[in-house]
Amino acid sequence: xxxxxxxxxxxxETTGHEWDGIRELNNPMPRWWVLTFxxxxxxxxxxxxxxxxxxxxxxxxxxxxxYSSRAELASDLNAAKAAQGAVVEKIxxxxxxxxxxxxxxxxxxxxxxxxxFRVNCTPCHGSGAAGGQGYPNLNDNEWLWGGSLDEIYQTxxxxxxxxxxxxTRVSEMPAFGDMLKPEEVRQISAYVVSLTGTPxxxxxxxxxxxxxxxxxxxxxxxxxxxxxxxxxxxxxxAIWLKVxxxxxxxQQIVAPRHGVMPAWEGRLGEVAVKQLSVYIxxxxxxx
Amino acid sequence: MNxxxxxxxxxxxxxxxxxxxxxxxxxxxxxxxxxxxxxxxFPKKAEGRFRRFKWLVMLITLGIYxxxxxxxxxxxxxxxxxxxxxxxxNRRFYFFFIEIWPQEFFFVAGLLVMAGFGLFLxxxxxxxAWCGYxxxxxxxxxxxxxxxxxxxxxxxxxxxxxxxxxxxxKLWRRVVKHATWIVIAVVTxxxxxxxxxxAPTLAFDFLxxxxxxxxxxxxxxxxxxxxxxxxxxxxxxxxxxxPWPRIQGAMLDEHSLVVTYNDWRGEPRSRHAKKAxxxxxxxxxxxxxxxxxAVCPMGIDIRDGQQMExxxxxxxxxxxxxxxxxxxxxxxxxxxxxxxxxEHNMALATEHGTTAIDPAKVxxxxxSFIDKVRHFNWRIILRPRTLLYLxxxxxxxxxxxxxxxxxxxxxxxxxxxxxxxxxxxxxGSIRNGYTIRLLNMIPEPRTILLSxxxxxxxTMKITGITEVPGRLFAVQVEPDKTMxxxxxxxxxxxxxxxxxxxxxxxxxxxxxxxxxxxxATFNTPGAKK
Numbered sequence: 001x002x003x004x005x006x007x008x009x010x011x012x013e014t015t016g017h018e019w020d021g022i023r024e025l026n027n028p029m030p031r032w033w034v035l036t037f038x039x040x041x042x043x044x045x046x047x048x049x050x051x052x053x054x055x056x057x058x059x060x061x062x063x064x065x066x067y068s069s070r071a072e073l074a075s076d077l078n079a080a081k082a083a084q085g086a087v088v089e090k091i092x093x094x095x096x097x098x099x100x101x102x103x104x105x106x107x108x109x110x111x112x113x114x115x116x117f118r119v120n121c122t123p124c125h126g127s128g129a130a131g132g133q134g135y136p137n138l139n140d141n142e143w144l145w146g147g148s149l150d151e152i153y154q155t156x157x158x159x160x161x162x163x164x165x166x167x168t169r170v171s172e173m174p175a176f177g178d179m180l181k182p183e184e185v186r187q188i189s190a191y192v193v194s195l196t197g198t199p200x201x202x203x204x205x206x207x208x209x210x211x212x213x214x215x216x217x218x219x220x221x222x223x224x225x226x227x228x229x230x231x232x233x234x235x236x237x238a239i240w241l242k243v244x245x246x247x248x249x250x251q252q253i254v255a256p257r258h259g260v261m262p263a264w265e266g267r268l269g270e271v272a273v274k275q276l277s278v279y280i281x282x283x284x285x286x287x
Numbered sequence: 288m289n290x291x292x293x294x295x296x297x298x299x300x301x302x303x304x305x306x307x308x309x310x311x312x313x314x315x316x317x318x319x320x321x322x323x324x325x326x327x328x329f330p331k332k333a334e335g336r337f338r339r340f341k342w343l344v345m346l347i348t349l350g351i352y353x354x355x356x357x358x359x360x361x362x363x364x365x366x367x368x369x370x371x372x373x374x375x376x377n378r379r380f381y382f383f384f385i386e387i388w389p390q391e392f393f394f395v396a397g398l399l400v401m402a403g404f405g406l407f408l409x410x411x412x413x414x415x416a417w418c419g420y421x422x423x424x425x426x427x428x429x430x431x432x433x434x435x436x437x438x439x440x441x442x443x444x445x446x447x448x449x450x451x452x453x454x455x456x457k458l459w460r461r462v463v464k465h466a467t468w469i470v471i472a473v474v475t476x477x478x479x480x481x482x483x484x485x486a487p488t489l490a491f492d493f494l495x496x497x498x499x500x501x502x503x504x505x506x507x508x509x510x511x512x513x514x515x516x517x518x519x520x521x522x523x524x525x526x527x528x529x530p531w532p533r534i535q536g537a538m539l540d541e542h543s544l545v546v547t548y549n550d551w552r553g554e555p556r557s558r559h560a561k562k563a564x565x566x567x568x569x570x571x572x573x574x575x576x577x578x579x580x581a582v583c584p585m586g587i588d589i590r591d592g593q594q595m596e597x598x599x600x601x602x603x604x605x606x607x608x609x610x611x612x613x614x615x616x617x618x619x620x621x622x623x624x625x626x627x628x629x630e631h632n633m634a635l636a637t638e639h640g641t642t643a644i645d646p647a648k649v650x651x652x653x654x655s656f657i658d659k660v661r662h663f664n665w666r667i668i669l670r671p672r673t674l675l676y677l678x679x680x681x682x683x684x685x686x687x688x689x690x691x692x693x694x695x696x697x698x699x700x701x702x703x704x705x706x707x708x709x710x711x712x713x714x715g716s717i718r719n720g721y722t723i724r725l726l727n728m729i730p731e732p733r734t735i736l737l738s739x740x741x742x743x744x745x746t747m748k749i750t751g752i753t754e755v756p757g758r759l760f761a762v763q764v765e766p767d768k769t770m771x772x773x774x775x776x777x778x779x780x781x782x783x784x785x786x787x788x789x790x791x792x793x794x795x796x797x798x799x800x801x802x803x804x805x806x807a808t809f810n811t812p813g814a815k816k
Contacts (some may be wrong), residue, residue: 023455128706139710139718196715237713238780282750283718284710284775 084108092271096149099278106278113279116272120264128285134242134259139283142239144259145169146228147287153277157270159263160231168263171230176215177254185213187251195224195236200246303610305558306331306577311586312526312596323622327449328522328586330432331442332733335605344420345429353474356400357480360384364767366730373483379767385691386767388728397687401680408676410538414545416421418531418598424524427475427517428584431468436462443517468518469510476509522585525598532595540626542667546599548579548590548623552656554644556590569645572616573716579603579621595730615677617656628661635659697735697801698726699794708810717811723772727764727792733796735762737772741790741810742783750776776809786813 005014007025014023035040047053063068064070087108091099093121099105118127124135133139136144145155155169162168176185184207190199191208197206213222219232226234233241241259243252265273302375311326315437360370360383367374379397387394409416418425439460451457451553481489482504492498493506516524525532539545556573557563564570573590580588582602587594589603607621636644637655656662704720712718713758727733738748738759746756750773753760764770778788788809795802 034699036316106751128704130707137707137710139707139720140712142713234713238711238715239713282773284718285712 040278064147077157088271091274096153096274096277099274100149104119108284109275109278112277116276117269117279120268136241138280139285140239141285142234142237143228144231145231147285149277152280153273156276157263157265157273160261161258162260165263169231172258173256185250185253188212188216188253189246192224192244192249196238294318301574303613305575306581308577308580310580313588313591318619325523326586328584329442329445330584331581332436333582333602333605334602337601337605341420341429341600345426347422348426353478356478362730366670367485369485371482375483391414394687397683401683404676404680404683407538408673409544409679410535410675410737411540412673413601414539415535418535419600424516425600427513428521430471433515434467435464468514472510472513473506475504475513480505525585526596536595540672542627542670544623545593545602545605546597546621547629548621549619549624549629549632550590551632551644552646552649553620553706569647571646572620573611574614576610578606578610582606624663625667628663630640638798676736679756695803696728697794697796697803699792699803699805700724701792701805703807707755709812712777716773716777716781718777719809721774721794721807722774723774725762725764725770725772727766727768730767732766733764735764736795736797737762738793739790740793740804742778742788745776745778745809778809778811783811786811
């Protein structure tokens with residue numbers, strides 16, 4: 001190296017670098033700083049040895065500890081599942097009534113049911129279970145197939161008009177368009193509307209009542225209160241699932257539409273269906 | 288005792304030995320490069336009023352720190368009986384008769400505001416008293432120094448030992464010293480965890496190896512910091528790591544008490560005062576014995592004037608006072624003084640800076656100070672700045688006391704279901720759902736009455752409590768817990784008028800006459816058009 005240059009003012013050797021007469025002092029780094037720097041290098045080397053570090057073509061180096069964030073997540077999930085195990089077992093072995101009566105089980109089942117609902121049921125019933133035209137609102141107190149815990153369970157487990165499940169809820173309303181004259185259909189519609197509102201032509205109510213008793217009361221009931229065994233909706237209340245107004249009712253009489261729901265027990269398992277039942281029952285309309 | 292009168296000595300003044308010591312940090316020398324090796328400081332033992340006061344402060348502060356978790360406080364069967372407890376798991380903070388829930392954390396924020404203004408007040412009045420007496424760093428360094436002195440001896444013995452080769456004597460002294468430090472550090476870290484759990488239980492679990500990992504980790508970390516900061520780094524923490532000296536410096540003014548070397552009476556300092564006096568030269572009170580430098584735990588020379596390193600521990604005052612006593616001069620050559628009185632006296636001694644310091648100008652022929660010399664007056668502490676700090680501090684304190692006395696121990700929170708906003712029932716009535724949270728903030732079980740105010744036609748049902756609609760229900764709430772309720776309110780068809788209807792939920796404890804209400808709304812699709 002060339003001759004050493006010492007700065008006059010500070011008495012410190014310079015690096016030999018000079019810019020427009022300004023020289024860089026060659027002060028040593030503080031020792032703690034240097035040691036920290038070495039420590040970070042050692043840390044980096046150790047990290048590369050113990051943990052996955054270097055990206056290769058197909059995968060990264062694995063590291064001697066065999067650590068993997070994916071495996072860690074899997075084990076965390078397993079641990080969470082194992083932690084739920086006791087409660088889940090209790091839910092599996094308890095009746096729905098016992099689950100609802102036990103605060104811990106009921107809280108767990110409601111939360112788990114809500115999660116399962118969001119994944120499986122919201123496409124038809126909506127995220128708040130409020131349904132829509134043709135899709136029942138699960139919050140209210142009208143139930144096509146019954147609103148007790150066991151009835152809800154049965155409906156979810158085996159579905160509605162699901163050809164793949166022998167225990168499914170089945171009933172078909174005949175298409176009365178072939179059996180009744182259009183005038184008669186209008187008369188029945190007027191009568192049904194008169195149960196909760198005012199029909200356009202009150203004179204049609206009386207013949208409509210007779211026609212209803214002859215044709216409809218066997219399923220929908222003498223006073224149109226509905227029949228849960230047949231999934232026949234109550235017609236004398238404020239809730240209209242598929243139609244609204246006289247024209248809609250007439251259309252439904254002539255060519256009825258029927259809702260369908262798949263059976264869920266085979267897909268989700270008994271515990272999930274139980275949890276879903278508890279959740280649906282807790283929404284406020286449960287009976 | 289009058290600080291400014293010389294003691295009457297029967298005998299000739301004793302000669303004062305000069306201590307060979309250089310300040311480790313001096314503002315009269317060029318700034319030391321930051322990579323320079325630390326100069327070791329061997330503070331000499333000091334004796335006097337301030338040293339005794341510091342022992343007292345150490346006793347009190349360490350006593351509070353170590354003993355507080357062990358104080359018991361009976362809160363009945365439903366709450367812990369530890370007087371001061373930060374219950375992180377249950378999110379409760381207990382302080383004697385006060386229990387704080389997380390949402391009441393503003394009390395802690397208020398205490399921090401008070402601590403801030405208290406520090407402003409103390410600093411503007413008596414300078415860096417926090418640094419000098421009460422700061423944990425100062426207290427533990429003091430304790431570690433006392434241990435060091437006990438094992439290795441005072442200043443000279445320690446310097447000698449430090450320079451000595453590694454003999455058995457040095458080895459065992461060093462081992463015992465560091466071992467004692469580590470024991471103190473472990474106990475320090477150990478005391479900390481007792482604030483977070485039942486102290487006797489945790490102590491037993493800790494010693495039998497059954498405590499939580501976090502307890503051992505906390506103790507290990509605090510042991511390391513106590514040992515390293517208090518035993519090894521000492522004054523470097525204050526000088527290089529702590530932001531406080533910089534902040535506190537900004538809070539001082541010319542009326543703040545700071546440890547001051549009164550060079551208006553001390554200079555010119557002389558080792559041979561008699562000879563100089565005989566030669567007709569001006570002679571100050573400072574005999575340049577370096578006692579003030581030798582006792583300084585920060586390794587500075589206070590005679591250089593105010594400097595950031597000075598934590599105002601006042602040990603140099605003790606050291607100098609004992610020297611002044613010995614040579615028959617009035618105490619207070621180094622003293623707590625304000626900048627204003629210092630500058631006034633300095634102006635007297637130097638004729639407003641026109642001459643060199645001549646102590647004769649501030650003294651009468653008999654050696655007493657002339658009347659024009661200003662001495663410290665306690666009234667200077669009461670000035671607008673300190674009164675303002677005191678006022679704000681008091682206001683915040685009174686506000687906290689008021690908030691504490693008037694706070695609710697029964698609360699109700701209501702969350703309105705938003706999806707769906709309302710449900711049409713088969714009879715045409717409209718139902719809204721609410722999640723109601725009742726907060727029973729006392730450690731006793733309570734019967735809370737939940738009722739509705741407004742919407743006279745509406746009724747409510749509570750899932751799990753009742754299936755029969757009504758407007759007033761009794762709910763049992765566990766001690767010191769919240770209870771979540773699912774409440775459905777139903778409004779009959781005939782009563783539906785507007786889309787949004789305001790009403791209140793009311794939670795009430797009739798036995799204690801506490802009540803809380805929460806404004807809620809009831810949504811409907813509106814009257815049928």
